[in-house]
Amino acid sequence: MEVLDITREHCPMTFVKTKLRLSKMKRGERVEILLCEGEPLDNVPKSVTEQGDKVIGIAHLKSGIHSVVIEKC
Incomplete structure (x- = not known):
């Protein structure tokens, strides 16, 4: 499973980068x-x-960082 780290991004770029990854x-x-x-x-x-x-x-990983696993439908 690939990992996309968007911890340094701010909305709306967090969803934009997520959507781009999902599109591929x-x-x-x-x-x-x-x-x-x-x-x-x-x-x-x-x-x-x-x-x-x-x-x-x-899942909560560490101070302020979370993991969200998404499945492409």
Whole structure:
């Protein structure tokens, strides 16, 4: 599974970069997104779901950093 680190990005670039990565993936493939808590953690999973893809899981990794695993649908 590929990892996309967007911890240094700010909204709306967090979702833009996530969407670009998903556009290059095939159905059923997964990507792990590393992002910061707050607005990115609130918005990226919500936007991905609204777009029709699936959030497999969200995990807290370390201070302020989270992992979101997304499956391309």
